Amino acid sequence: MIDVVETTLAWRRLSPRMLVIHPFQEVVRAAPALLGLLVAGSSSGGQGHLWSVAGVALMVVLGMLRWFTTTYRITPEHVQVRRGLLNRKVVTVPRDRVRTVDVTSHVLHRVLGLARVEVGTGMSERRHEGRLKLDALTAAEAARLRVELLHRSPAAAMASSTVSSTVLSSTVSPVAPPAGSTPAAETELARMRPQWVRFGPFTMSGLVTVGVVAGFVSRLVSEGNVDLGRVGPVQETWRWFSAMSLPLEIATVVLVLVVFVSVASTLGYVLAFGNFRLTRHTEGTLHVTRGLLTTRATTIEERRLRGVEVGEPLLLRAVRGARLSAVTTGLRSAQGAQRGGSLLLPPAPRADAVAVARLVLPRVADAPSVSASEASPVTASLTAHGPAALRRRFTRAYGVHALVLAALLALWWWAGLPSWTWVTAAALLPLTALLAADRYRSLGHALASGYLVTRWGSLARRRVALECDGVIGWNIERSFFQRRAGLATLTATTAAGKQGYQVRDVDLAEALRLAAAGTPGLLDPFLVEAAAPLSPNSM
Amino acid sequence: MSRTAVWYWAARAALGWLVILAAQVVWLVADGDGTALPVTAHVAGLAVTAVVAVAHVTVMPQWRYRVHRWEATSAAVFTQSGWFKQEWRIAPVSRIQTVDSERGPLEQIFRLANVTVTTASAAGPIKVSGLDRDTAQRLVAELTATAQATAGDAT
The missing domain is CATH 1.10.287 (Helix Hairpins)
Incomplete structure (x- = not known):
């Protein structure tokens, strides 16, 4: 043991291969500007280009300095990172606060056998201090670090043996199971199937690509002084396009966009989720690896898992697909299921999502005797929120629509807005009714085998199953109009995921019943005496 | 209040x-x-x-x-607040992480204070506002004492 302490106490550096990556990364980031330089040549003259080259050079030097100033170490109690050139800073995180470990390798990282390690603690999410990011270590070192940080008991024994072996085994691909953990100790819960690619076009992630391409082109145009109107093919296309009639023009644009977004979404899906695997380790962690070019491995401690979220965006719902993410402390799902590390299953058939959810949720998995689908929080039937909630969906949807319509009419009357704007808005009125009806249909809640289940939304329908033990407290919110309709919005506050999950527009008595049943005993002293001032028709 | x-x-x-x-x-x-x-x-x-x-x-x-009401028992803290939009919040004492008392300039003029109870959830801080100073101090002392008595990291 003394030997382990000695070796881990020394401050370690990041991989020296980062000295190669930094210049490359900066050049790639500055690519539009540099490409513009190439295209435009020096004909336009001026100092602007020189400055952008100098800027890139400065970034490269700063990036390389970062390698010299960043060191880290892992003591038996803490993980520490020292960084900064002028402003030296030591970030210390107690090891028992480590909730998740995220290992990412971009293409360049993989070529050089490197991986970036991000350590998630519940603390760092709320206050921005204490964020631990090591960019980058050798893949083997990263894998060892993950094992060491999350699997506490075997870590000490393992550390001494792996410290010496990491240098030799650095050729291990990052996709392979982490070095040091025996393959027998993990069970596979889900794996990417080729058929799932059919959900790719319905994820709409291609819209982002469209934005990126547009941004790239616009930067190229502005920094390289390229006049698109004078480029031959562009001119040709434009002449062909403007010869068509207006309906045909609209149809062409829509068709081109749909095809482009579908192809880009599918490509994005394959690149992001190819090689997807979800495994459970006997040490009590869930392990997600995915990605073809950029590989990403996330490890979530199972005892931090408070529930799951089934996401069904409208398009995905139309083809019976769903995605699954974890609701866990230390990981925020707010920045989108794909970017965040909380993903448990990429867009896949709904049945698969349900099956994986049942395997992952600890209380459900531990009770095999429970009769299959009825008890699972992901499939349990939900209580509808009643006619008052339905009326509220319609009044709200039409309220917003009427406001937009009124604004467009006013602009048309006074500011000379073309009349087709408000005509289109008026024509969309039936769609609003459909949306409102679907929003109501999505609303629902239940208490199933120790989980609070709530579902809402139409364009992005979500169903969250939150462990009742993970519920910290309750907020019940009632606006003036909700009070008149006898409704309330119940929020279960929690330390995991989005920090609070809402049961929207539920009957007040039902909300109180749900809260009382979810956390037995908590509300009892208040419910009795609260009856008088809190009755629905009080102000 | x-x-x-x-x-x-x-x-x-x-x-x-x-x-x-x-x-x-x-x-x-x-x-x-x-x-x-x-x-x-x-x-x-x-x-x-x-x-x-x-x-x-x-x-x-x-x-x-x-509308405004508050109550703290040995097990939980409860508040009712708002006017046009009303909200009830409840959190068990065992999940309390911090108890802050604050007096802004305007509150000092009226000799008032408020007490904010935070939990591990960012969505659920409970604020008891408009207390007179003695009550606020008593509440803080009471909550701190009971919160200390419970173990664990309250998440």
């Missing part, structure tokens, strides 16, 4: 409205000859703001006072 809280809420709302009224007056003066908007429109705007302000300042504090 201390009865003084009514005056505190009224003063806070009045200050907010004064800022808006002042901005409107400054605009009226700066506009001078009425190029952007006729003077009558300015005056009408001022009148509307004044009426809304008076209504808000007189009705809101009374309404709030009728």
